[in-house]
Amino acid sequence: MPEDAELSLESGRSTVIHSIDLTHPDLSMRSGHLKMGGMNPQGIEISATSRFLTINGRPWLPVMGEFHFSRYPQEGWRTELLKMKAGGIGIVATYIFWIHHEEAEGEWDWSGQRDLRRFVMECGDAGLLAYPRIGPWAHGECRNGGFPDWLLKKCGGAVRQDAEPYLSYVRRLYTQIARQLEGLLWKDGGAVIGVQLENELIHGADHIRTLKRLAQEAGMEVPLYTMTGWGPAEVPQDEVIPLFGGYPDAFWVRQVEDWARECRRQYVFSPGRNDDLIGEDLLPRREVGDLSYLERYPYLTCELGGGMQVSYHRRPFIAPDDVAAPLITKLGSGSNLPGYYMYHGGTNPAGKYTTLQESQATGYPNDLPVLSYDFQAPLGEFGQIRGQYHALRLVHLFLQDFGEDLAPLPANFPERLPSSLDDCETLRWAVRSDGRRGLIFFNNYQRVEGLPDKPGVQILLRLKEENLILPSEPVTIRQGAAMFWPFHFDLDGIQLKYATAQPVCRLKMEDGYCFVFARRGGVEAEFAFSDGVKARTAAGVELTVRGGCLRGLPPGEWVLIRDERGQSARILLLDEEQALHCWKARIWGAERLFLSPAGLIFDGEELRLHARTPEELTFAVFPPIPDPSGQGGMEGCFQRFTLRQSWRNVEVACRRVRLAAPARAVPVGPAGVAQASEDEAFDRGEVWEVTLPEEALEGWREVYLRVDYVGDVARAYVNGRLVVDHFYNGQVWEIGLRRFAPEVLKHGLRLVFLPLRADAPIYLAPEHRPNFEGRSEVLEVRRITAQGEVEKVFQAGVWA
Structure with missing residues (x-):
């Protein structure tokens, strides 16, 4: 059967079978060649291979989000970090803007909201890892890219290179940072697992090598060293890992007639890592040339757009799906670290002598707000929760529980890819698979223009040991759908052939696991097993399994699956609204799933709800908890608690x-x-x-x-x-x-x-x-x- 075979059915409908050959996936991997890795006092080692990060030699696929400590009041850090953790973030990246700490030469300020040490300690206390981006040059839409004015006066143009007196000042900066981080590095039992050197330096491999040496000499011995890889950048071989990114729009491009065309690239699956658009306003153009050197490094990101800042001349408006869909395309294209810039917005601190924003007046390409750095991020300038926070969390929960399984699976692409960035008709999909198991990723969302429905879709997977067609009947991939389906997915010993529902997470229960799935994109949830599987609801109602296919699962109720060998597991299906209100935490002695429209914070044994309307003061929890007050009521397998109280308006x-x-x-x-x-x-x-x-x-x-x-x-x-x-x-x-x-x-x-x-x-x-x-x-x-x-x-x- 050809790649995309269109068949006419007796009903008059047509179906297009999209096929992909997974019989010879590229499973090659190098390890031990990268000059990094480190162990903490508890014996936990973090390192990297050419495919993925590792913890104690096992694949690790964490999620990283950027939050600038010096752009947010210190007294709010803990709450905001707990919000990030509840959103599925595991690593907090943060710029260290030199000008925020040494605005006047020799006058260092690490106090208040500039207190790096306190911030990293707060990260650790919240159960988060920390990843400082130590510059010296940062950008981040800061004045001079973060360089103090006095530095530029003393060094002139001889900065960001191996030149004196610039390097002597960098040594002093790195010594200051190292003092702040003393005892807080991974090797000390602390939260700091790595540092990023410089930023957007594309012709400076030797300088990056020098910066790494200076950081280590100052005491910053960490498992991971990274740099930004776009440009593409020259990378000192095996000394650092180049990280990549991509944004839904770009405030820095010169055009003002339309959204930036190249941003369409974020909504297609592609083996390419480099995004030419990032830093276009500042970086000299470089011929792309041979990028085979990237095969030495895992595909990781540090700047997936969590939103987009506005400049004076370009003011994009970002919707939640503008941010959520590129996460699907990057994962489907093989990325093994979603790293968001920004995940949390902020406000520039007040300068002693000048304002601290990027501006044309200081020789930079854009005028930014004097203070606001909201970035339309998942968490806003004042901690507001935005729609993409919920959409991203749904995928982050999956990565927390199944990232170890996903990370080793290479990306595979169908022969027929979109012919150009303007091709809205070709189905956009890719597969992460080792030839036996994996995930099928779909994206039918594109910012601004939108993509039409793709009716009559079936997938043919040519695996090493079989050909698998799914689902059993053609489906429509609706406009706006961005999702993934599993195949040959292990349910605690029961083999799930495939599902047309997105796996969310798993809950460890007293008698086994409960696997949580979500309906996505309007597609009916179908679960396919081997013959002989039986299914019943929590109420004991037997469900019909025809030809190994189970459909019509009631959302919000678990279903017990049992095979002929006596193996069993629970499946819990969420509808699309429940999925966006879904949270997971270990609290009150067990792993629990929560459904709530409120913002949830898990703080020790406390559940904190943030709500702007009285209707949001409610949550449902599974498994149920002891209810001494008798306030909880059951809804399916969930236990519902609602606080009813009077609500007053704030008059101004x-x-x-x-x-x-x-x-x-x-x-x-x-x-x-x-x-x-x-x-x-x-x-x-x-x-x-x-x-x-x-x-x-x-x-x-x-x-x-x-x-x-x-x-x-x-x-x-x-x-x-x-x-x-x-x-x-x-x-x-x-x-x-x-x-x-x-x-x-x-x-x-x-x-x-x-x-x-x-x-x-x-x-x-x-x-x-x-x-x-x-x-x-x-x-x-x-x-x-x-x-x-x-x-x-x-x-x-x-x-x-």
Whole structure:
């Protein structure tokens, strides 16, 4: 049968059998050649092969998320780190921006939110590993890429290379960092498992080698050393692992007419690791040439876009699936470390002498907000939970439980791939398999344009020992679907031939395992076994298994599967809504699955719920827990607890005190793109005063001011101090108020808005670009409201 065989059925429907040859997968692997690896005092060794990371020699597929400690208040670190852990993050990456710590030469500041040592300790206490990106140059949309102004004055252009006096200053920086991390490295029993050297340096293999030596001489002996690999970069052989990335859009590209075409690459399966678009505004172009050297290194990422920052000239609006779908394509293409930039947004700290954002005025290509570095990340600038946090968590749970099985499986691609980035008709799929078992990955989602339904799909897997066609009847891969299906999947001794449901996690129970699956993409869940398998529900109802296929599983109820040998396992199917509200943790003496629309934090024996509406104050748990208060009720196999309480609104008083003067003509800056307004422009902006009652924060974990407006730029001041700013992109502007208390309660906020000109050379998503209706500019403050978020604690079967 040819690669894509189209068959006509008697019913008049047609089916396309998409086939792939898995009889000779590339299982080659090198180990022991990379100059890295290390053991902690407990005897746990972290290392790497050419395919994957390892723990004690076993494959390891962790998840890494970036959170900049110096861009978030210290008192909030623990809660935010626990949110990251609940979201499935295992490693926290963080930049060390040199200018944040030595803005004036010789005056080091590692205090407050700049306290690297405290942050790494908090990571360890939360059960997370840490991965500092130690520079010296970082970028991260920081002023000078993180270099202090005085360094550039002293070294001129002789930076980021083996030159003096630059290297002498780098030695001093690395010594400072090493002191902060003393006793916190993996070899000491600490959380730091590796460091990234430099960033986006593509012509500097010798310099990277020097930086590694300097880091080690300073005391930073860690299992893993990495660098960014895009460009593609020159890599000092076997000294570091090059890491890659990819973003759903790019604020840095020069064009303002449309979304960046090359970003379509994130929505296709491909063996290529390099993304030419990352750093396009800063990096010199390099001929791609022979990339076979990458076969020496595992395919790991450090910059999968968890969202996208806005610049003044380009302001993408990111939807949850814009972020979730590339995770599927990267995993299906062979990546063995999802590493997000950013996973958590933040706010630039105040500088002593200057503001600390990237700008054209400092010789960089883009103008960024002075303070806001929200990045539209899964967790926002003020800790807000966004939709991609839930969508990503669903896959992270799988990687936590089955990453060891996935990591050794090579990526395999069908002969027929999309013919170009504009091909929306060809089915996008790939298979991770060793020729016997594996996962089929599908993506039918693409940002902005969308992809049409793919009807009549069946898959033919040519395996080493058989040909496997699935599912039993053709299905439609719907627009927006991004998912994976297992085949020859071990269910605690029972062989699952295949399933058209996505595996989520497994729960270790007293009498075996319960395997959790989720319906995805509107496809009916079908589980195929060998003949002789029987199935019954928890209530004892026997289910029909026809030809080894089990369908119609009730969502939210476990089903017991038993084969002819007496082997048994439970399957628990979730519907699509349940899946996005699914959490897993070891708490109250067992592994448990939770369903809740609230934000959940697992803190020791406490379950903490963060909710903005009373309807969110509920959770269901499986297996059930002791219920001394009798508050829990059963829903299928889940035990439901709901807190019913009165809910009050947060009232704010708003009044406009000044109309905006006509907007200035938007100039083109030295980098050839629109240049942001100077501070003086805000003296002519529209001003709104917002006041809050003294008790506005009482009873709330956080109160968010929500500003729905259309315009160019907005700023918020408290008692004359700029506290946060915003470039309009269609997103409601949210400001967490608690960090500004008690000042904000006494003085309120002063919001200043600038109009958006119709002729401004600025990219906005079409659905968020205002209709100017013949006007030369637009400014409309639609609504200013406040929304409270509560925290409720559940412990020992009762609400605290």
